[in-house]
Amino acid sequence: MSRAARLLVAALRDPASVAGLGADDWTALLTAARAERLIGTLAVRFDPRAVPPAVARILADAAEGAAQERRAALWEAEMARRALVGLGVPVVLLKGTAFVAAGLDAGRGWAIGDLDILVPRDALPAVERALIVAGWEWVKADAYDDAYYRRWMHELPPLIHRTRDRMIDVHHTILPPTARPTPDAAALIADALPLGAAAGGGLSMLSPADMVVHAAAHLFADGDMAGGLRNLWDIDRLLREFGDADAFWETLAARAALHDLASPVRRAVRLSADLYGTAVPPGWSGRPSGDALYRRRLLARDGWGRQRYPFTRLGFYVRSHWLRMPPAMLARHLWTKARRGKQ
Amino acid sequence: MRQAHALRVGAVGFRIGSAWRAPVAAVRTLYEGYPTPADDIPDLTVRLYPERPWRRWLRPSVAIGGDYWLPDAAPLPLAQGLLAAEMGMNLQVALGWRRHLLLHCSAVERDGRVLLMSGASGSGKSTLATLLALSGWRFLGDEFAFVALSDGAIHPFPRAASLKNEAVAAVRAAGGVVGPVLEETPKGTIGYWRPPADAIARMAEPAPPRLLLFPRFGEAARVEAMAPSEAFVRLTQASTNYVALGEAGFSALSRLVQSVPALSIGYPDSGAGLALVERLWGEA
Numbered sequence: 001m002s003r004a005a006r007l008l009v010a011a012l013r014d015p016a017s018v019a020g021l022g023a024d025d026w027t028a029l030l031t032a033a034r035a036e037r038l039i040g041t042l043a044v045r046f047d048p049r050a051v052p053p054a055v056a057r058i059l060a061d062a063a064e065g066a067a068q069e070r071r072a073a074l075w076e077a078e079m080a081r082r083a084l085v086g087l088g089v090p091v092v093l094l095k096g097t098a099f100v101a102a103g104l105d106a107g108r109g110w111a112i113g114d115l116d117i118l119v120p121r122d123a124l125p126a127v128e129r130a131l132i133v134a135g136w137e138w139v140k141a142d143a144y145d146d147a148y149y150r151r152w153m154h155e156l157p158p159l160i161h162r163t164r165d166r167m168i169d170v171h172h173t174i175l176p177p178t179a180r181p182t183p184d185a186a187a188l189i190a191d192a193l194p195l196g197a198a199a200g201g202g203l204s205m206l207s208p209a210d211m212v213v214h215a216a217a218h219l220f221a222d223g224d225m226a227g228g229l230r231n232l233w234d235i236d237r238l239l240r241e242f243g244d245a246d247a248f249w250e251t252l253a254a255r256a257a258l259h260d261l262a263s264p265v266r267r268a269v270r271l272s273a274d275l276y277g278t279a280v281p282p283g284w285s286g287r288p289s290g291d292a293l294y295r296r297r298l299l300a301r302d303g304w305g306r307q308r309y310p311f312t313r314l315g316f317y318v319r320s321h322w323l324r325m326p327p328a329m330l331a332r333h334l335w336t337k338a339r340r341g342k343q
Numbered sequence: 344m345r346q347a348h349a350l351r352v353g354a355v356g357f358r359i360g361s362a363w364r365a366p367v368a369a370v371r372t373l374y375e376g377y378p379t380p381a382d383d384i385p386d387l388t389v390r391l392y393p394e395r396p397w398r399r400w401l402r403p404s405v406a407i408g409g410d411y412w413l414p415d416a417a418p419l420p421l422a423q424g425l426l427a428a429e430m431g432m433n434l435q436v437a438l439g440w441r442r443h444l445l446l447h448c449s450a451v452e453r454d455g456r457v458l459l460m461s462g463a464s465g466s467g468k469s470t471l472a473t474l475l476a477l478s479g480w481r482f483l484g485d486e487f488a489f490v491a492l493s494d495g496a497i498h499p500f501p502r503a504a505s506l507k508n509e510a511v512a513a514v515r516a517a518g519g520v521v522g523p524v525l526e527e528t529p530k531g532t533i534g535y536w537r538p539p540a541d542a543i544a545r546m547a548e549p550a551p552p553r554l555l556l557f558p559r560f561g562e563a564a565r566v567e568a569m570a571p572s573e574a575f576v577r578l579t580q581a582s583t584n585y586v587a588l589g590e591a592g593f594s595a596l597s598r599l600v601q602s603v604p605a606l607s608i609g610y611p612d613s614g615a616g617l618a619l620v621e622r623l624w625g626e627a
Contacts, residue, residue, distance in 0.1 A: 023383035027358065031388050034410050054356065054382035061441050068589045304344055304360055304390060305410060 001296065004032035004303035005229070012038065012233060013277050015045050026055055028303025035305035036229045040066030040109030066109045073097045073112040076166050077203060080115060083134035085202050087126050092118040092192045094171065094214065098205040099234070101195050106237035114158070114167040118206075120189055121172035128156055128170065135162045144336055152178050152329075174214050174259075175221055178329065181260035183217065188259075208242040209255040216268035217261050220294075224313065224320040228298045235268050236276040249281050267291065271298070344390065349380050353500040353546050354443070354489060355436060356380025359428050361391040362399055366424030369523065373425065373503050373535055376543060387411075387439055389431035394418055407431045411438035423528050425535070429505060436487060436500075437583035443489035443498060444588060444595040447581040450483035450497055451475045456553035457497040458624060459488050459603075461581050464530070467560030470510040471616055473536050477517050478617070482542040483550075487583075492591045495598045496549035504536040513613045554627045555605040556620065562609030564619060574605035 007029040010017040021029070033039040043063035048056040077097050084091050092098075094116035099107030119127050136159035138146070149157040154177065156170040173185035192204040206214055212235060219231040242248050256265035271294060272278040273285050297316050300307045307313055321330055344360030346367040351357070357380070361367045380386065389409040393399040403421035407430055416434070419427045437445065448461045449472035458475075460468040469485040476482035482501055489498040506514055511521050511534035521534040555574060569577075578596055579585050585592045604627060610616035 026384050027388075030384070031410065052382045052384060054380065054384040054386075057381075057442070058384075058386055064591075065441055065587070068587065071589065305388060306390070306392075 001299040002032075002302045002308055004028035005036075005299035005301045008032045008036065008038065008042075008229070008301070009275050009299070011042060012045065013275075015047070015050075018046075018051065023052075024303075026052065030055065030058055031303055031305045032301045034062075035301050037111045037227060038109075038230055038233060040069075040111055041233065042109070044109045063109070066111060069110070069112050070100050070107070072166070073100055073115065076115045076161075076164070076168075077101060079134070079161070079164070080117060080131070080168060081202050083130050083136075084119075084127060087123065087130055089119055089123040089127065090189050090192065090204060091202065092189060092204050092206060093195065094118055094174075094206070095218070095234075098195075098211070101203065102205050104237070105241050106234045114169050116169045116171060118171045118174070118185075118188065118192075121185065124156060124170065124172055128159075131159055131168065131170070135164075136160065136168060137162055139167070148333070152176060174217050179221060181217070181221055181264075183213070183259035183261065188214075207255075208238070208245070208248065209252045210259075212238050212242070212252055212268075213255050213259050213261055213265055216256075216265045217259070219268055220264040221261065224317040225294075225297050226307075229301070232268065232272055232275060232298065236272045236278045239269065239272060239278050239280065243279065249284065267294065271295065344392075348374075349383070349385050350374050350377045351380050351546075352377065352432075352502050353484070354498055355387060355440065355500065356385040357387055357389060357432055357435070358385035359389045359391070359431065361405075361424070361428070362393055363391070363403065363405070363421060363424060365421060366391050366405065366428050369425040370428045373523070373537060376540075378546075387432075387435040389428060389435055391424065391427050391431060407434060409435050411435055413438075417529070419528070423525050425523065426525055426528050426530075426533060429502070429535075432502070433486060441584055441588055443491055444592050444599075445582055445584050446488045446490060446578055447486070447583065448488035449485040450488045450499070451480040452483055452497075452550045453480045453624070455550050457483065457488075457550050458620070459497065459552055459555045461555065461557050461578065462559065464507070465560065466558050467510075467610070467613070467616060468558060469504050469506060470513055470560075470613060471558060471620060473504045473506065473510075473514050473519060474517050474613055474617055475620065476539065476542065477514070477519050481545065482538045490552075490595050490599060491549060492588070492595050494551075495595060495602065496551050498549040499542070499546045501538045501542045501546050503538065506534045506536055508532050510534075517613075552599060552603045554624060555599070555603050556623070557605070557607045558616065559607070559609045560616070561611065563611060564615055565607075565609040566619070566623065567607045569605040569607050571600040571605065574600045 033042050039062040043059040093101055096110040096112035097115055139158045139160050146157050154171055154173045154175055158167050158169055160167050174183050188210050191207045195203045195205055215235045256262045269280055269284045270286055273280045297312050300309045302308050346361045346364050348367050348371050349358045359370055387410055391405050394406045398404050404418040405424050405427040406418040407416050407427050448459045449468040451458050451472050462468045472485045484500040485504040487500050489500050508531045514521055519536055521536050524534040526532050610619055
């Protein structure tokens with residue numbers, strides 16, 4: 001495991017662990033934190049008086065950057081709300097924007113890039129039209145990519161706002177329809193919770209258990225686990241915040257099964273407890289040997305911000321495509337992409 | 344990384360890591376005598392690395408990355424490794440710095456006040472700043488002006504000036520020592536001019552702004568007043584972090600354009616440009 005990644009996990013888990021770090025370790029820790037998009041989170045967890053002045057300045061910048069991102073993300077959510085409110089369809093905020101809109105601990109220090117929303121699949125055409133009227137435009141001009149998104153993905157082709165230069169991803173479910181697990185998108189939307197006046201009204205967020213399920217799906221079932229430490233940190237924070245509620249863990253197990261994601265959710269809970277020290281009930285913890293490879297992948301970031309273990313990463317890259325589409329379709333997809341690369 | 348060097352330029356601590364020796368050796372020589380990062384903990388990391396493992400040896404090509412990166416930045420041949428390092432430092436500052444408002448401006452200081460010159464590549468802002476530094480002004484930087492968010496003072500960022508094409512000869516004619524010079528880069532010929540010892544020794548010493556110029560090289564001599572509103576809009580476009588700073592950036596930029604006069608100037612050659620700048624400074 002990379003020393004920088006281990007320092008980062010230790011610093012997140014216990015801010016006091018940085019006492020006595022030398023300049024080289026600080027540099028490695030900060031560089032890895034930036035690369036994993038966790039530096040804003042570090043910044044809000046440290047007491048600036050307890051770290052060297054150069055570190056305090058870097059973390060103050062990161063905290064300021066996260067605060068600005070938070071403002072921009074909430075504004076972007078409000079812009080989407082205004083564009084869509086007339087349609088009368090449910091609009092569920094996902095990921096970082098939902099965390100900050102709901103004031104969740106997972107949202108503290110989040111570097112939010114895009115706005116992710118979930119709407120019912122049959123509302124997609126109306127939602128897309130309304131967004132275009134309000135100034136969003138298509139990013140991908142390529143006909144294959146566009147058709148690919150519309151036919152096979154769990155979201156519209158990404159749209160970017162003409163003047164604010166911010167991206168919106170409109171999802172109709174949380175995994176590509178081609179993927180092996182099939183989450184129950186209607187249940188996600190039916191059980192979503194309205195967000196308060198802070199978000200203007202008319203927006204909602206996933207129920208606590210579904211939020212954890214979505215984070216686990218994002219981490220293990222969609223993509224090659226780049227940025228995994230950040231996703232796992234979200235899971236840790238969500239579990240800490242919701243874990244004491246009545247019957248939370250029973251609900252989590254039931255929702256994970258409902259969405260066909262029991263095994264990724266259990267793995268996420270185990271790794272969160274293992275790396276970040278999340279308190280979990282008996283029966284949820286453990287360290288099966290299969291988790292070792294995931295740990296290795298999660299802790300691949302070195303002190304220069306590079307990803308190590310190229311073969312482990314290649315394995316996860318292949319796996320991500322394998323999970324996302326059936327073999328014949330994968331072959332066709334890669335063939336088209338490769339041919340286009342040559343032109 | 345195999346090769347690394349750390350240095351401080353103005354407020355910014357850099358660390359440059361490279362898969363090859365040559366780019367780091369060139370940086371070390373050009374920036375000899377610059378201090379190390381505060382507390383030996385750099386603010387920003389630059390990485391120079393081969394795009395594919397075999398490109399370390401086979402037709403080596405230097406990709407530019409670090410804490411921040413652009414998806415479509417083209418790699419450079421190893422012979423231009425110093426340019427890659429310089430571009431890497433610029434890129435990290437442009438995308439990552441938020442302790443000051445950054446303006447794409449050159450800056451020089453005299454009598455405790457700062458002259459800012461804003462313009463696109465080819466406007467002559469680097470050449471003018473270098474020539475002014477050779478005639479008694481303090482060189483604060485030729486690439487970025489760092490505007491303090493608290494009080495609007497301009498903080499030095501005295502990197503080596505990067506002089507393009509005919510600017511190399513112009514600075515040499517004025518007695519400046521230019522080197523190394525890189526030929527046939529994507530930006531043409533580039534020569535590096537090392538700032539004088541005084542500029543390096545006083546790199547932590549800010550000064551308030553007094554005059555803002557928008558020079559245009561190769562035009563008939565002219566001077567036109569520019570409304571603060573126009574200067575504001577032009578500088579939002581010349582800033583790499585105005586949007587990221589939010590309200591703090593808006594406040595700092597508003598204060599700047601309201602506190603100093605802005606002029607658009609044309610000048611046919613360096614000599615005429617220098618004389619014009621000196622005259623306008625006297626009148627400001």
